[in-house]
Amino acid sequence: MKWQQFITNIFERISQELERILAGLTVEDLNEQPNSDCNSIGWLAWHLTRSQDRMNQALFEREQIWMKDKWYSKFDRSADPRDSGFGHNPEDVAAFKSPDSEILIGYHHAVLERSKYYIGNKLTESDLDRELSNPKIPRMPAVSTRFVAVINDNFQHVGQMAYVRGLLKGKGWSDR
DSSP: OOHHHHHHHHHHHHHHHHHHHHTTOOHHHHHOOSSTTSOOHHHHHHHHHHHHHHHHHHHHOOOOHHHHTTHHHHTTOOSOTTOSSTTOOHHHHHHOOOOOHHHHHHHHHHHHHHHHHHHHHTOOGGGGGOBOOOTTOTTOOBHHHHHHHHHHHHHHHHHHHHHHHHHHHOGGGSOO
């Protein structure tokens, strides 16, 4: 297996888990917070995808799918490419109103397809060592570091979504 396929498989697994967790949830379920300072499943799904979309913009120097395809309008959010959940406080999270699961998954699939395309067709091994100049994220100076950070972040958020779903629906929701 090539290393590009390995990275693609990781992003595909994140997507599969996201779909499994969102299956059958209502908009009310997606917006429910177990506690006032906890993230909702809808917010976590949106933030996970926004993180990947912003990574793609930084790595591949292409406009975010969020902006390019006007996904912000389907989420009833402003056309702000920085709006991704980073820095949101409990009030911001509570104010977030998730669209239905189909929209969450649709946006995620659009971002995933872009990720897969660039990883499989544009990313070279030497790109992994390329330095990124983003003073706001000095702890992630290279492309490889950014991939690791986003993959880690995405898996943590998938786990959080599964946990919140278990709190809301009980242990029997999962087939595992």
